Amino acid sequence: MSFRLFDAPVREPSQFVGFAGNTIDRQSENRADDSVDKALADPTTRLLLMNGGRLYLKLADGGFDPWYRIAESDPFSPSFDQGVLLGFSEQGPVLAVLAGIDAEQLPETVKAIDYRSVYMQGLIDEAAAGAMAQGAALLAWHASHRFCSKCGTQSQMRAGGYKRHCPNCGTEHFPRTDPVAIMLTATRDKCLLGRGRHFAPGMYSALAGFIEPGETIEAAVRRETLEEAGIRLGRVVYHASQPWPFPYSLMIGCFGEPLNEDIQADLNELEDCRWFLRDEVRLMLDRTHPDMLVTPPKGAIAHHLIRAWVDSE
Numbered sequence: 001m002s003f004r005l006f007d008a009p010v011r012e013p014s015q016f017v018g019f020a021g022n023t024i025d026r027q028s029e030n031r032a033d034d035s036v037d038k039a040l041a042d043p044t045t046r047l048l049l050m051n052g053g054r055l056y057l058k059l060a061d062g063g064f065d066p067w068y069r070i071a072e073s074d075p076f077s078p079s080f081d082q083g084v085l086l087g088f089s090e091q092g093p094v095l096a097v098l099a100g101i102d103a104e105q106l107p108e109t110v111k112a113i114d115y116r117s118v119y120m121q122g123l124i125d126e127a128a129a130g131a132m133a134q135g136a137a138l139l140a141w142h143a144s145h146r147f148c149s150k151c152g153t154q155s156q157m158r159a160g161g162y163k164r165h166c167p168n169c170g171t172e173h174f175p176r177t178d179p180v181a182i183m184l185t186a187t188r189d190k191c192l193l194g195r196g197r198h199f200a201p202g203m204y205s206a207l208a209g210f211i212e213p214g215e216t217i218e219a220a221v222r223r224e225t226l227e228e229a230g231i232r233l234g235r236v237v238y239h240a241s242q243p244w245p246f247p248y249s250l251m252i253g254c255f256g257e258p259l260n261e262d263i264q265a266d267l268n269e270l271e272d273c274r275w276f277l278r279d280e281v282r283l284m285l286d287r288t289h290p291d292m293l294v295t296p297p298k299g300a301i302a303h304h305l306i307r308a309w310v311d312s313e
């Protein structure tokens with residue numbers, strides 16, 4: 001007798017996207033209001049230091065080291081009262097903490113590098129990049145949710161940074177994750193790619209947009225594709241997801257089957273949008289396209305959607 005009920009992929013596609021290598025044991029059921037204090041008293045605790053969308057990296061052996069011991073973090077004026085407990089690694093507790101000093105004041109041996117560059121350039125290992133995404137999203141949420149949205153009173157961090165409590169009306173606020181649908185519309189022969197106005201030269205990617213309240217993932221995929229490209233979709237299939245700490249999104253990657261061919265691009269959103277044949281997309285993935293057209297880099301979920309389609313022959 002087999003317990004395999006359907007053809008679920010053996011290799012889960014989400015494992016291979018950027019920020020997916022987080023190995024921290026979150027132990028969410030054990031979070032308490034003194035979780036951060038306990039971690040601060042533990043000599044095995046390591047922390048990530050962040051400020052202004054950048055990670056503070058130590059130069060080490062020709063590479064970068066993102067981890068600090070508590071004693072070692074002193075010169076960076078860390079705001080421990082606003083630190084968040086990400087969870088536990090094999091080495092001990094892991095915190096993400098806002099550094100009190102600006103990038104300009106850093107010693108020669110420490111570089112402040114924005115999250116996007118850290119991930120695009122692969123400056124730290126995948127486990128650390130995953131921890132960075134978790135910490136960056138939480139710190140960004142706290143920074144923009146300091147006051148109770150119900151009564152306006154300044155709220156207080158609780159549960160190791162996984163909650164804010166309003167001392168006036170008692171409302172509890174929880175960190176949010178904003179879902180974004182990203183979809184590759186494709187037939188057997190061709191796929192639909194667009195160019196946003198802010199894209200790097202030559203880059204084409206899958207279309208994307210925020211999922212709205214009251215909408216299923218599939219409905220959002222169909223709506224965005226129709227609004228941005230004038231293409232109606234039939235079947236929509238989920239492929240993979242990616243944590244996206246800009247500031248706290250979850251990218252939800254899908255494939256869509258087009259029902260019509262004529263593109264009507266929304267030129268407010270897109271600079272260009274067109275169909276690409278499989279061979280051309282392969283050249284874009286491999287960075288060998290004669291017109292220097294490219295897909296997003298390897299860590300991006302768009303790259304994985306496009307690669308999965310190209311390899312699906």
Ligand SMILES: [Zn+2]
Nearest residue numbers: 148151166169
């Ligand atoms: Zn309140």
